Amino acid sequence: MSTRSKGARAPKIVVRPWWQKLLLTLGKMALALLFVLATYLIYLDSKVTRAFTGQKWQVPAQIYARSLELYPGMALTSLQLQAELEQLQYQRNPAMTAPGQYSVSRNHVTIFRRAFTYLDGNEPATLFSVEFNASGINRIRYRQQQEVNFARLEPQLIEHLLSPHQEDRELVRLEQVPSLLKEGLLLIEDRDFYHHRGVSPLSVLRALWANISAGRTVQGGSTLTQQLAKNMYLTSDRTLLRKVNEAMIALILDYRFSKDHILEAYLNEIFLGQNHATAVHGFGLGSRFYFAKPLTELRPDEVALLIGLLKGPSFYDPRRYPERAINRRDLVLRLMFEQHLLDNEQYQQALQQPLHLVPRGQYLNARFPAYLDAVKKELRQINFDQRLLSSGIKVFTFLDPGAQHQAELTVRQQLAGKDEQLQAAMLVVNYQRAEIQALVGGKESGFAGFNRALDARRQIGSIIKPVIYLEALNQPGRFSLATMLDDKPLSLRSNNQDWQPQNFDKTFRGPVPLITALSASLNVPTVRLGLQLGLPTVSEGLRKLGLQRRVNLHPAALLGAIELSPLEVSQLYQTLANDGVYQTLATVQAVTDQDGHRLYHRPGQRYSRYPVQSTYLLQHALITASQTGTAKALAQAMPTTVFAGKTGTSSDYRDSWFSGFDQQTLLTVWLGRDDNQAIGLTGSSGALPLFIDYFKQQGAQSIIRYLPEQVQVQAFSAKTGAPVAETCANILLLPAISVEMQQQLSCDN
Structure with a gap:
């Protein structure tokens, strides 16, 4: 039996209260959770940043027809030129106020041509007139003053070359987007876009109050950045985890990238409709899909329709539900007017506009499958990186739409x-x-x-x-x-x-x-x-x-x-x-x-x-x-x-x-x-x-051939085929290649 040293005391056992144990446990869990969250944020930041700075989307190759080149002496009629302009979706407007318009007067066609990047460089929008005479083009004048020997129209976009699982879109840069579209979009979708940090508690509260007041969901609280995060990185599942991810990605995007960069990405990503089995993404393609023209030429009513579609492209599909679409468009127009984006005259004119939509699938002139088959086969034989076909390249072909239409x-x-x-x-x-x-x-x-x-x-x-x-x-x-x-x-x-x-x-x-x-x-x-x-x-x-x-x-x-x-x-x-x-x-x-x-x-x-x-x-x-x-x-x-x-x-x-x-x-x-x-x-x-x-x-042009050197019209015997003198009887006069004759030609040769 052991004995304690004299004076030794037993250690004092401290028993912590239950609430301290709970706090300690919660603290450790919080640290662990913080560590996991930090690790996840680092991973998420790397993934989001890498994807956003790289090639964000697979963008289909754009296939173009030939560019119509105009020059004095060209055998082209005024009606043929007007048909080409109609195919390019130019609007006839005597006022000629913007690119994409033309006017006709007697023997002149005046064109406000759109800007386009041709093979030999970019050409800005410009105004020129074409004068016709009985045989074709007589003269071409720029700004109705300077006479020139050459002008051209931008080529028709005839096809987007999609891979089987590729989304369809047409990329636009922020500076190409009309201010009415940008301001109207922010007005409807995210008024505080340039002031919040990717997530806006104020927007959430405002949406919550609007939904409670209406007794149903009438407004979403997601910022434009959150919508972009959901569309680019997440599924559409309505779960708490997805909303948390959406918020974190939005915070990362806002921290890493400028507001303009995010807005441009949103404009190119957002879903705007369905072309049969293919999704239509981005305002650039949306403009062509519904109106067959570039964003820069949209009227206020057309801008409002596209913005209105964001709430539900299927529900407000203007081709299937025109009344719904018009009501939604008019609501967007009213908000634009109230916020002074439109004056009263613009507002009233826009309200009176009916829906001018092109038929589904006709926003491209993609009616030439046999020709495009030849283009695709040729592209496979061309020596360049075939992966570029999904990076928005432009393919310029020799297709003449008028000749193709007539052949068919x-x-x-x-x-x-x-x-x-x-x-x-x-x-x-x-x-x-x-x-x-x-x-x-x-x-x-x-x-x-x-x-x-x-x-x-x-x-x-x-x-x-x-x-x-x-x-x-x-x-x-x-x-x-x-x-x-x-x-x-x-x-x-x-x-x-x-x-x-x-x-x-x-x-x-x-x-x-x-x-x-x-x-x-x-x-x-x-x-x-x-x-x-x-x-x-x-x-x-x-x-x-x-x-x-x-x-x-x-x-x-x-x-x-x-x-x-x-x-x-x-x-x-x-x-x-x-x-x-x-x-x-x-x-x-x-x-x-x-x-x-x-x-x-x-x-x-x-x-x-x-x-x-x-x-x-x-x-x-x-x-x-x-x-x-x-x-x-x-x-x-x-x-x-x-x-x-x-x-x-x-x-x-x-x-x-x-x-x-x-x-x-x-x-x-x-x-x-x-x-x-x-x-x-x-x-x-x-x-x-x-x-x-x-x-x-x-139309056709007669063959004109001039006698080449060493070719001359020669007399031949119709009986023997031998060269003879032109004074002989029963001869054939035919072009022939000159051959050294050893003797004088006679009628006996």
């Missing part, structure tokens, strides 16, 4: 009442620049299905013949337009079968001049010529004219028993029409970022594949074909216009083709059935009428 109209009207299975494809090309201006992939032009212009490979028939004849004419010492070709029975082996080619009319003519064999599209002389040249030479001709893939040729291929797409045919004829100069056909001109910096520009490589002398002779023969040959219906329909072109009919009448051109435009037309059954149409009875209708409606 021609196909639709010309095929009406015909075989329901009959399909069509059409390409309109500026062959001097190798620009695809319009493209039709089927008779249902608005349907984004199988694109026959790009993907249908069909037998081309006599469309191939100019390739053969050009190779012959490229040997001037051996062939000329007057060279005699035998049109008599021929039998040979092709594809392990006996083959006896026949002319269309089943008759033989004996010796015929080369120009007649081509313009009348005679089969037998063509086969003889092709075999004389050799199949490798014809294959090389296809390559030089622009065919990118190798095709196996056999004798029947000399009459078009090879399969090409309408795009490939257009590429061949682009080189033929362009005096032997090849350039790859394209739909995309350039790609820029949001600020106008170029990411891609179409290369300008052009390759001279044939001398101009040879192509001049071929074009002369193709002009003859359109005047007296298989396409003579063209001259009968448009006798004052000179065209060149070639018909094509595949075996058993399965495919009908025509490819031809005027001074500037190449048009390729194909008709056929997807199941490759016979259609009973030749190139002249099927495709050619569509060619004629297009140019009748769109």
